[in-house]
Amino acid sequence: MYEHCFGLLPGAIRTKLIAPSTALLGFSEESAWPIGIIELELELVDDDNKELVRSTIVEFVVVRSYLKYNALLGRTTLQKLAAIPSTVYGLIKFPTPLGIKMIRSETQDASVAAVEQAEKQPSEEEQLRSCMIIANPRYPDQKIKIGGGLSDETKFKLRNILASNTYVFAWKEADMTGVPREIAKHKLNANPSMTPVCQKKCGMVLERSEWLKAEVDKLVKANILREVRYQTWVANPVLVKKLDGSWRMYVDFTDINKASPKDNYPLPKM
Template identity: 85%
Template sequence: MYEHCFRLLPGAVRAKLVAPNTALSGFSGESVWPIGIIELELELVDDDNKELVRSTTVEFYFVRSYSKYNAHLGRTTLQKLAVIPSTVHGLVKFPTPLGIATIRSEKQDASVEAVEQAEKQPSEAEQPRSRMIITNPRHPEQKIKIGGGLSEETKFKLRNILASNTDFFAWNEADMTGVPREIAKHKLNANPSLTPVRQKKRGVAPERSEWLKAEVDKLVKENILREVRYQTWVANQVLVKKPDGSWRMCVDFTDINKACPKDNYPLPEIDWKVESLAGF
């Protein structure tokens, strides 16, 4: 917001990066290891009167982070320069030997630039429309959308790739089964000392009951479900209405969830792990 008011002194370019000895912690507890630390001489200059200047030495920490700003001044630097910011007015003030200096935000200029960029964007009527294509002749009702902004050559190549790799996708329920157990196998880690819970059967409206029967028969036919005569755990089905008015069949796993112990070491946020590996 205030890029025009900062400048580095000529001798600052000779500064060297120093290896950090600690990580930086964010508000949510994530840690970021800096690439390096550099000490630079920084000047803050008034917008209107260039004689109103304050300079100080600042330590900058280089980190891999996506931001629209090139640098952030911390509270230590702001306190050293006695800077008073005002987010409401979009400016900062700080004392200098010749008087009080003022630096205004570039937010207004940024908003004008954003409006100009928006005016240059083509309208919805001018934008190329996407196309729906069929990649699997066996399932013509299942179409794939291709963006209209792609070139004709790219569309042709993309369509050929999808058509030649139809076996990679699940086109119906039966395609989701048949994975060998030596490749993938899942098991619930239920506490064996707990007694299995058999939920009492809940009543369902007649029209919903017919839909449930048809859905279960379809899943049994596709080998997704199988009949079990002597159940240990029994849970009721729960119908959840979709936005299009149809139903989605779910299962009430409240009791089995209570019997499964929680993982003491859950998978951390992948963004945190990537940031912690910076510099290695």
Template identity: 50%
Template sequence: MNIVLYNYRTELRKNLKDTFIPLASFANDPSWSEGSIVLEVVLGKTPFKRTAHIEFLVVKANSQYNVILGRSAMMTFGAVTLPVHGMMKFSTPAGIATLYAERRRPIECVQINRTAVNPIFHEDGSISPNPEFLDQKIIIGNTIIKVTREKLYKILATNLDVFAWKDSDMTGVLRHIAEHKLGVNPNIQPVCQKKRGMAPDRSKFLRDEVKKLVKAGILREVKYQTWVANPVMVRKLDNSWRMCVDFIDINKACPKDNYPLPEID
């Protein structure tokens, strides 16, 4: 039996067919599916891939999986699974294809196996939670009692993986977890700002910053631009530069929120 698990996706409902097949959990508790649906399933990559239309039962449930392929799907693809090796083989017109399972550690195990790292304390009262990035400092207010501050230090030291310490740490978030889109009014003509000149020191910092973001996968080169916005360099308190972008034109083209936040914090 093939199953589609979903929590909040409602776009499936309009194509569902009524079904009266009950499902039983490991505790023999019966549950009813939302219906059945036929979806196109593609396994493998070109040229070692196969496509088939598989019928699924749609079940509303919280799960880390989106789809469960049952025996009928395995028979359709002629697939053979090897659970011990975390792989599956099936035949294609180009030959035998092999799929490998993702080697991800469970979140619970990662949390249990976390080891604390001793933060670096500076003379100005700030600390560097990650010894590998001493320039990234934080300050915990002196009004907080010593016991609470020590607990905060421990939390930071044992959860370094939560924070982005370099540019490449900010990428890799799956789109079904978080995705942002600009709600640009399609009736507005795209605006290309005229290029603004910059002083040599600003221009050099800008080039280095762009190269760093491109290397980290945050920015990518576009051959044919529609919207073009100029970068703006802002001086920080430590006399270094921060690269910003002048999005005034695209902001005008985006509809405003009906219930804006009083403060962004």
């Protein structure tokens, strides 16, 4: 196995395949059972003078796949080589005793596509002039942004598609009914040994209080919030003014966050 597009020249070290012990799980949760595991000597050849600059032993998992690449290098191998790949420009850089070396892809499809995409980018004036459309005439203030570089025919078809499918969008709070509780329900895993915290009530001026009450009524009617008679955890709402002068409502969940268990390996290390 080798990745021809990056000029990798391997030689077999362990010629016999070792039976795998686990299946491979993809990003879309599909599973595939590998054919076996084999060790290969990975040799990196510099493109400029065609000299061997690095070599290392890599363990490959052999699978049946229709990918255009013969081999894929994982993060473990890249970290072992201290290599930095770039899929946009089709190259990889890595340190060697002779300095920093670079391997280029034999095909420049990725770099050419990136250049063509940059040349096709519409001007800022064109984007501002034609990227906002009204899909639902009942809500003219709620516009939908589309690409300004689209052709007139494509824009016309896109407007018709959006106008004929306005029911899939949430135009008001009552439309955001969410997923039924019998299908999915989320629960906060608060530590039961922690004593519930009832924050001291924070007063608001009349204007903010009236706006907050109206906003909560909308969420209750949309079945997003529901009234609780006997509260355990109580947190104050917080209003933050947006750029357009309106308000955005938040909730101070500081105490609940302290009582929630923490991941041993939070993102991005998990």
